[in-house]
Amino acid sequence: MNAKPQVLGVTGGALGLSTLALAFGACCVAPWAVTLLGVSGAVLLARLAFVQPYVVIGTLFLLGIGFWFVYRRPRAEAACDVIQQRRLRWLVWAATVIVIAIDAASFALHFLN
């Protein structure tokens, strides 16, 4: 079975969630929230900011699934597509670096104030 759609899905999901974590982390130190969401939206974002650690855990969980897809033992019929498997591994590792950097930034932003 081709794991490409699943790997793309989980890495994309992890990137999306880490961006959300960054939004929660930055919401209290960046003025853009009011511009983009209005006062009520910014208040709502600040009220939901407590979910940021759970969102970060979600990104790590999705990356974990991505690693499971690319490093699990392939079935016999899929084992021949070594190049794609290698590409997918690169993709997951690249996404991991980006996601961890964004997740770390989302926490670091708290300490700006």
Place this chain on the structure above:
Amino acid sequence: MSHLSKKLFVVVLGTLMLAGCDPSGATHSCGASLHVAVLDSADEPLHNDFNRDKGFVRLMFLVDPRCPSCLRGLADMGDDVLAKLPKGARVKVYVVYEPVIGGSNKDIPAAAELLRTTLARHYWNPTGDFGRQMSHALGYWNGSRWIYAWDTWMIYSPDAGWNGRAPPRPAFLMHQLDGFQGNPKFPFLGIKVFAAKVDAMVTKFDEKHASQ
């Protein structure tokens, strides 16, 4: 003008109106009237107002009008503290807006709307000096790190006075600054705790007032 052009005109006009006016309808450009005093270098008129209101429990909030956590704090104060005060409670509220993350006086009406009260007076401190003074007055240090005073929520007792240049220390304060996370000297804002403190001070003062 064709029917389609008219429709397009209405849509564009509506969009421009929505873009110009906050849904709360509280921006200056939308015609709402809110008096915002500009603090001078001697912190007037806040200094005078504070001393004139002696005998009231006074709440002072330091916020940036574009900071989401400050806005959340204002909304919580409006909903859970000010809206629940008994009618005629001897409470005054001062909100000092500071440009910490780029807020400007144009953002104040929409922020002020969140308090949903007429008890509050609003002050704009364009230089941000008030936050520095207040930081020194409060001893806002976390170890060796000095922290600017904003997103800070303070309660002053009815007998507190502002004597001299520096703003007075409050009877109780809370904040939403990550720089003080875990510092027991400066508790993080818990709206129920804050509301209970305000309630206790108002009740205590009312009893004292009634017995005199």
